[in-house]
Amino acid sequence: xxxxxxxxxxxxxxxxxxxxxxxxxxxxxxxxxxxxxxxxxxxxxxxxxxxxxxxxxxxxxxxxxxxxxxxxxxxxxxxxxxxxxxxxxxxxxxxxxxxxxxxxxxxxxxxxxxxxxxxx
Amino acid sequence: xxxxxxxxxxxxxxxxxxxxxxxxxxxxxxxxxxxxxxxxxxxxxxxxxxxxxxxxxxxxxxxxxxxxxxxxxxxxxxxxxxxxxxxxxxxxxxxxxxxxxxxxxxxxxxxxxxxxxxxxxxxxxxxxxxxxxxxxxxxxxxxxxxxxxxxxxxxxxxxxxxxxxxxxxxxxxxxxxxxxxxxxxxxxxxxxxxxxxxxxxxxxxxxxxxxxxxxxxx
Numbered sequence: 001x002x003x004x005x006x007x008x009x010x011x012x013x014x015x016x017x018x019x020x021x022x023x024x025x026x027x028x029x030x031x032x033x034x035x036x037x038x039x040x041x042x043x044x045x046x047x048x049x050x051x052x053x054x055x056x057x058x059x060x061x062x063x064x065x066x067x068x069x070x071x072x073x074x075x076x077x078x079x080x081x082x083x084x085x086x087x088x089x090x091x092x093x094x095x096x097x098x099x100x101x102x103x104x105x106x107x108x109x110x111x112x113x114x115x116x117x118x119x120x
Numbered sequence: 121x122x123x124x125x126x127x128x129x130x131x132x133x134x135x136x137x138x139x140x141x142x143x144x145x146x147x148x149x150x151x152x153x154x155x156x157x158x159x160x161x162x163x164x165x166x167x168x169x170x171x172x173x174x175x176x177x178x179x180x181x182x183x184x185x186x187x188x189x190x191x192x193x194x195x196x197x198x199x200x201x202x203x204x205x206x207x208x209x210x211x212x213x214x215x216x217x218x219x220x221x222x223x224x225x226x227x228x229x230x231x232x233x234x235x236x237x238x239x240x241x242x243x244x245x246x247x248x249x250x251x252x253x254x255x256x257x258x259x260x261x262x263x264x265x266x267x268x269x270x271x272x273x274x275x276x277x278x279x280x281x282x283x284x285x286x287x288x289x290x291x292x293x294x295x296x297x298x299x300x301x302x303x304x305x306x307x308x309x310x311x312x313x314x315x316x317x318x319x320x321x322x323x324x325x326x327x328x329x330x331x332x333x334x335x336x337x338x
């Protein structure tokens with residue numbers, strides 16, 4: 001005899017037996033004690049606006065540089081500032097000084113977490 | 121030498137960095153030129169307890185010393201034969217001097233307008249050949265884009281000298297390197313010639329690829 005499917009639906013689906021399908025921990029179910037430094041490497045796109053201004057000037061003057069002194073120096077100063085800032089940032093990261101506060105870089109965070117690891 | 125390597129070992133243990141140099145990072149470069157020493161006389165007391173690297177063998181304090189020339193010699197050198205490179209460059213400068221003097225003597229009008237100083241001409245040529253930007257290949261979605269990126273001052277000088285030399289080395293066997301190099305330097309110093317054109321071409325390529333400028337990330 002055919003049983004109407006609505007009857008099954010009313011009872012709901014039976015849960016899986018845990019014996020048949022044992023739980024597997026494929027990845028450890030706790031957070032690691034380290035963070036990766038990928039996000040801190042930052043965006044490398046700098047001085048786009050200055051570059052645009054420089055291109056506009058160069059195109060207007062048929063790529064003769066002596067008419068675009070101002071734009072060129074602005075562009076080069078911008079890039080130099082950017083590189084200096086990057087260098088300083090890298091130096092402070094490498095020093096690895098841990099100071100209290102919320103704005104920590106990945107090295108400082110790793111140091112903290114090594115000191116207070118996740119309980120096993 | 122052994123004590124230097126020992127110091128190097130010590131510092132590497134602390135900083136966890138392996139250096140290629142025998143000197144640790146806190147050593148500073150020596151100042152060989154008397155003029156530069158006099159410039160920094162007020163800061164001399166700061167250097168009392170800072171270790172200084174030994175001066176390089178070839179560094180000297182003559183009036184003929186010039187950083188651009190030294191760099192050029194380094195780039196001309198092949199297989200470590202810097203003696204030959206030095207003679208080649210001095211021959212080049214001599215040829216420049218000769219041609220410019222000839223021009224001066226043949227000139228009808230103002231004779232002082234012609235620059236006969238070979239060293240300033242070399243510097244002028246290098247300045248005229250310096251690029252502002254560069255293109256690097258960046259792969260995005262299976263397509264390689266030529267993306268314009270800014271370059272440092274150091275690299276722009278390097279590229280200028282490299283291009284000058286490449287243009288000079290592209291010659292027939294009968295022509296000597298000093299002849300061709302002198303020719304290229306004179307051309308570039310007057311803002312014309314192949315090397316300046318190469319720089320302009322690079323700028324043009326950067327300009328036409330400016331839409332990709334935001335693609336760079338590394």
